[in-house]
Each structure stands twice: as structure tokens, then as C-alpha cells.
Amino acid sequence: MKDGEVRDFGRRDKIGYMFGDFGNDFTFIFASSFLMVFYTKVLGISGGMVGTLFLVARFVDAFTDVTMGRIVDAAPPARDGKFRCWIRRMCGPVALSSFLMYQTAMAQASMPWKIVYMYVTYLLWGSIFYTSINIPYGSMASAITTEASERTALSTSRSIGATLAGLVIGIVTPLFLYTTDADGNQVVRGGGTFTVVAGIFSILALLCYLVCYRMTTERVAVERDVDAESVSFAATLGAIARSRALLGMIGAAVFLLLSQLLISTMNNYIYPDYFGDARGISLFTLLSTLVILLVAAPLGVPVSRRFGKKEASVAGMLFSSVVFAVMYVLKLQNMWLFLWLGAIGYLGLGFFNTVIWANITDVIDDQEVQTGHRDDGTVYAVYSFARKVGQALAGGIGGWALQVIGYEPAAAAQTDVVRRGLYTTATLVPAIGFFIVAAILWFVYPLDKGRVEKNVEELKKKHLPAEH
Numbered sequence: 001m002k003d004g005e006v007r008d009f010g011r012r013d014k015i016g017y018m019f020g021d022f023g024n025d026f027t028f029i030f031a032s033s034f035l036m037v038f039y040t041k042v043l044g045i046s047g048g049m050v051g052t053l054f055l056v057a058r059f060v061d062a063f064t065d066v067t068m069g070r071i072v073d074a075a076p077p078a079r080d081g082k083f084r085c086w087i088r089r090m091c092g093p094v095a096l097s098s099f100l101m102y103q104t105a106m107a108q109a110s111m112p113w114k115i116v117y118m119y120v121t122y123l124l125w126g127s128i129f130y131t132s133i134n135i136p137y138g139s140m141a142s143a144i145t146t147e148a149s150e151r152t153a154l155s156t157s158r159s160i161g162a163t164l165a166g167l168v169i170g171i172v173t174p175l176f177l178y179t180t181d182a183d184g185n186q187v188v189r190g191g192g193t194f195t196v197v198a199g200i201f202s203i204l205a206l207l208c209y210l211v212c213y214r215m216t217t218e219r220v221a222v223e224r225d226v227d228a229e230s231v232s233f234a235a236t237l238g239a240i241a242r243s244r245a246l247l248g249m250i251g252a253a254v255f256l257l258l259s260q261l262l263i264s265t266m267n268n269y270i271y272p273d274y275f276g277d278a279r280g281i282s283l284f285t286l287l288s289t290l291v292i293l294l295v296a297a298p299l300g301v302p303v304s305r306r307f308g309k310k311e312a313s314v315a316g317m318l319f320s321s322v323v324f325a326v327m328y329v330l331k332l333q334n335m336w337l338f339l340w341l342g343a344i345g346y347l348g349l350g351f352f353n354t355v356i357w358a359n360i361t362d363v364i365d366d367q368e369v370q371t372g373h374r375d376d377g378t379v380y381a382v383y384s385f386a387r388k389v390g391q392a393l394a395g396g397i398g399g400w401a402l403q404v405i406g407y408e409p410a411a412a413a414q415t416d417v418v419r420r421g422l423y424t425t426a427t428l429v430p431a432i433g434f435f436i437v438a439a440i441l442w443f444v445y446p447l448d449k450g451r452v453e454k455n456v457e458e459l460k461k462k463h464l465p466a467e468h
Contacts, residue, residue, distance in 0.1 A: 007217065009145045016215025017154050018161035020137050023208030025165035026201045027098035032391060033264045034173060036399060040409045041188045043107055043114050051399030053118060060127045061388045068135045069381025081218035083143055086136035091209035094133050095202040097125035102198035139380040142361045143218040148456045155358035156300045163292045170285025173197060178278040245363045246379060248445030250386040252437045257390025259433030260349060265398040266426035273414045274422050275335040287343035296350035308449025309355045314441045316348030321434035328427035362447050365455045401425045
């Protein structure tokens with residue numbers, strides 16, 4: 001692409017890319033936080049059955065994610081770019097399929113039909129349509145800019161988009177979904193509330209995708225790999241197995257999402273059922289979001305530039321692990337103290353999330369340096385699948401834990417044994433998960449500050465002749 005044909009990278013790209021994740025998370029965070037509540041408390045499906053659904057879906061994703069990645073890599077660029085075109089094509093289907101998952105009318109159906117409905121709509125959304133837009137969107141960062149600092153800025157913008165979406169969903173949604181019964185217990189509101197809220201979020205997701213499409217620009221030409229279609233799934237797995245950087249990031253992603261989404265899932269039970277106050281769901285979202293926006297996000301770029309993304313992320317995850325471990329040991333009865341400690345614990349998690357997407361572009365760069373081939377879509381697809389595994393494990397562990405500890409969805413109040421089980425699942429399990437993330441980043445993931453800078457310089461030399 002010749003000089004002068006496209007505008008320089010700037011604020012417009014960062015805002016547009018932020019809206020892309022805003023769109024993603026109007027369906028993803030809503031599902032991660034409230035889909036199990038819908039299945040268990042509205043449709044009356046057991047937590048164990050829901051957890052099994054999430055794991056089955058991830059087996060399907062093992063094929064659909066990588067397949068979509070190969071499609072993106074092999075397809076020739078469209079008139080509006082190699083990756084942006086997929087946002088235009090798939091924003092409607094992903095929004096519609098998300099809406100279809102939350103049809104409260106299915107509460108009157110028989111249990112076999114509920115199970116069929118649950119599997120069909122969830123796989124349609126998560127394994128097909130969400131995959132078809134999320135993988136090209138994530139891969140697009142490496143086509144927007146080649147500069148390491150600008151990619152970190154894109155990662156920060158994306159994380160801010162996710163945080164803002166989480167803020168809206170986490171604060172507003174509980175206010176509509178929960179109500180108080182005659183005995184003062186927090187219960188899920190009846191009627192078609194879930195369906196209405198899902199419809200609103202689907203419309204907002206669609207609008208955010210269109211903003212992302214209009215405001216971002218692909219300025220790095222990614223040539224079509226003519227051999228991409230002939231690469232088998234087994235060969236792809238073999239290439240992945242040889243990439244220590246990708247394996248390290250996959251392992252970190254699995255345990256990061258497991259811990260983060262387990263907290264989101266259990267918040268919908270621990271505040272209404274342990275503390276007896278569903279307002280805690282919204283309050284935690286507000287406090288943790290403020291910590292991320294006011295502290296973690298502003299520090300993301302300068303701290304990463306000074307110490308390195310890997311090094312700073314390890315410190316952040318260890319911090320989060322210690323805070324949640326302390327919460328478990330204290331066995332808190334005061335909701336406000338629990339809220340503040342949990343929000344503080346999100347500081348380390350929030351910092352890692354602000355730079356994590358820049359880590360993926362670092363992995364893609366490292367693969368190109370090591371192999372001579374660049375497969376943005378495939379690498380991102382594998383990473384996306386790893387995140388979905390973490391999501392599934394969070395849902396699975398959450399669902400199975402509810403069943404093991406004896407949680408009764410129809411009961412107005414839970415027993416003391418169940419309440420203690422909720423507390424342990426919401427604190428100890430994330431503490432362990434965050435510690436494992438830190439260990440994987442330190443001992444497995446090899447892309448420290450020095451190696452990242454070296455890779456960037458090598459690729460600049462490689463691509464410079466083609467850019468001038």
C-alpha cells in the first residue's frame with residue numbers, strides 16, 4: 001500500500017477498535033454472567049446439565065474456531081480489507097442468535113425440548129456466529145498497525161471497550177432481572193424480562209460493530225497464503241505444539257478466563273444467596289470497573305513499555321491471587337468489605353487484560369520470525385478457542401459446584417452449607433487460578449521485553465521494502 005493512500009494511525013482507530021469489543025461483549029459478557037442464571041432459574045435446567053453444555057460446545061469450537069481462522073487466512077482481501085469485511089457480514093447474525101438464546105416462553109416447554117433449545121441456540125451463537133466475527137476482529141489488530149506501542153494502545157482500547165460493556169451489563173442488568181419477594185428474598189423477575197434485555201443488548205451490539213467497521217482502517221497488507229487451504233488440522237496442531245509462545249498464552253488464557261468468569265458467574269449467586277442483597281452484583285461491577293478504568297488502563301501502556309508486558313502481567317496476577325486468597329481465609333460476612341477487597345483484587349487482573357491483546361500480536365510476530373509464515377487468523381483462532389475453554393470451565397465448574405453443594409434454584413433461601421460452598425467457589429478457586437496464570441506466564445511464555453523488541457525490529461526490516 002503506497003504512502004498517502006490511507007490516513008495515519010490515530011485516535012479514530014483506537015475508538016473504533018474499542019467499539020468492536022463493546023459489541024462483542026454485549027453478547028459475550030451477558031452470556032458469561034447471566035446465561036446460567038437464565039437456564040437454571042428461568043428454564044429450571046440443572047446446573048450440571050448447563051455445565052455439560054458448555055464443555056460440549058468447546059469440543060465443537062475446537063473445529064469451528066480453527067476452521068474460521070483458516071478461512072480468514074486463505075480468503076483474498078475484500079474491497080474493505082481482509083478482516084473488516086467479516087464484521088460487516090456477520091454482525092447481524094451474531095446479534096440475532098444471541099437474542100434467540102433468551103426466550104422466556106421456553107419455560108413452559110417440556111424438559112427434553114428445553115435441552116434441545118438450549119443446545120441449538122447456544123451452539124448457533126457461540127460456536128458459529130460469534131466465532132465468525134470475533135476471530136477476524138481480533139486478527140485485525142495486526143493489520144491496523146505494525147508498531148508495538150500502537151498495538152498496546154489498541155489492546156488497551158479493546159480492554160476499555162470490554163470494561164465499559166461489563167459496566168453497563170453488570171450494573172444495569174441486575175436492576176431489571178432481580179426483584180424482592182414477599183419474604184424479602186432476592187429472586188429473578190418473571191415474565192419476559194430476560195428476552196427484552198437480551199433484545200436491547202443485541203441491538204446495541206449491532207450498532208457497536210457498525211461503529212467499529214466505519215472507524216477502523218487496515219493499513220498493513222497481509223498477503224494471501226496460497227497453501228493455507230491445504231494445511232490439515234493435524235498439521236495446524238503440530239505447528240501450535242512447536243510454538244512455546246502460543247502454548248504459554250493459551251495456558252494463561254484458559255486459567256485467566258476460568259477465574260475471571262467464575263467470579264462473574266458466582267456473583268449472581270453469592271450476593272443474593274450469601275449476603276442477601278442482589279445489589280452487590282451491580283456494586284461490584286461498578287467498583288471493579290472504576291479500578292480498571294482509573295488505575296489499570298492508564299498504567300497499561302507506560303508500565304508495559306518500561307518493564308515489559310510479560311513481567312508486569314506476572315506481578316499483576318500474583319497480586320490478584322493474594323487478594324482473593326485473603327478473602328477466602330477471612331470468611332467475610334460484611335458485604336461492603338467483600339466488595340472492596342474484590343474490586344482491589346481486580347486491579348492486577350485488569351492490568352493484564354489491558355495488555356493481553358497486544359500479547360497476541362507479539363505471538364503472531366514471533367511465529368513469523370521463527371517460521372517465516374504469518375497466519376494471523378489461525379493463531380488468533382487457536383487463542384480464541386483457548387479463551388472459550390476457560391469460559392466453558394468457568395461455567396462447568398460453576399454449574400457442577402452448584403449441584404455438588406446442593407444449590408436449589410427454586411428455593412427462596414439456601415442452607416448454611418450451600419452458602420459456605422458458594423463463598424469457597426467464589427474466592428478460593430479464582431485465587432488458585434490467578435496463581436497458575438502467573439506461573440505459566442513466568443515459566444512457559446518466553447516473550448519478555450527484550451525478545452519482543454528484537455522481533456519487532458526484525459519484522460520491520462523484512463517488510464520495509466514492500467511498504468515503500
